[in-house]
């Protein structure tokens with residue numbers, strides 16, 4: 001029996017709704033398997049700002065560091081768009097959380113579910129058989145480089161964002177990618193812009209070095225501009241796509257198009273050991289917040305990943321995934337996937353079917 005102690009940061013917009021659905025599913029799962037849940041719920045993002053706190057309150061960060069497992073909904077929304085720099089939910093909460101917890105390895109999957117293939121804008125032949133993950137570097141590069149403005153008061157002000165990578169930063173994310181490829185189809189595609197950027201040339205050289213310890217894993221390099229095409233036209237050729245922070249941000253949004261809906265894709269942001277943060281790849285969707293329309297599946301799958309990766313509860317994670325699978329096949333879904341259920345009804349359906357016969 002395990003005590004599952006984690007930090008729950010529902011955040012803003014639909015984050016709270018999909019979060020409650022996921023907590024419902026987690027409760028059902030621990031009851032089924034004889035574990036206990038110890039949830040530390042805290043504010044983050046706009047919700048924290050509205051409560052008179054910083055976007056990442058000290059107590060939220062302290063809890064996250066202590067539990068080492070974080071389930072996050074979403075942060076941000078138009079209400080806080082007028083704020084600047086690190087007063088903003090994204091820059092002031094999400095980025096420091098990633099940095100402070102050293103969550104350098106972000107994993108986002110792209111494997112179109114058979115029940116959703118017709119929802120994607122691409123022809124079936126480009127989707128069937130696609131099953132890759134993007135391993136995105138998450139705590140370095142242009143996101144965290146020096147930024148600033150020159151001559152802000154002149155008639156031609158300029159601004160800059162520095163992109164810097166060290167060999168050790170590239171090595172550790174490469175090792176994560178090769179280790180994961182070993183458990184999958186044994187192929188790493190490293191994406192860079194080495195025909196132009198110095199950081200990309202270092203990236204490529206370090207990836208080559210790491211690859212020497214993984215002779216059983218194939219390695220290919222692609223330039224990021226070409227990769228945007230290859231992902232759509234020959235997605236099934238990829239297994240683990242390894243790339244830096246900014247390219248990974250862009251490529252993972254593109255990859256979600258292959259899956260028919262952003263509402264079903266979980267993610268993990270990992271450090272060394274079992275430290276991890278789990279969140280849907282979608283945002284706070286303020287336009288549909290509070291209406292029970294949000295699809296909770298990405299959040300529920302993120303909770304399953306938390307059980308698997310931070311708590312090593314593989315059977316429990318697989319039970320949740322099987323129930324989600326059944327919900328997709330049988331159409332127990334929200335309107336975005338053609339169903340007619342509310343967010344909490346989908347959560348309840350999955351909760352009722354975790355660990356049951358869903359074949």
Ligand code: IPM
Pocket residue numbers: 090091094249
């Ligand atoms: C993501 C998001 C974030 C990022 C934003 C909200 C800062 O787009 O997680 O992909 O750019 O990393």
Ligand code: MG
Pocket residue numbers: 249250253
């Ligand atoms: Mg993004």
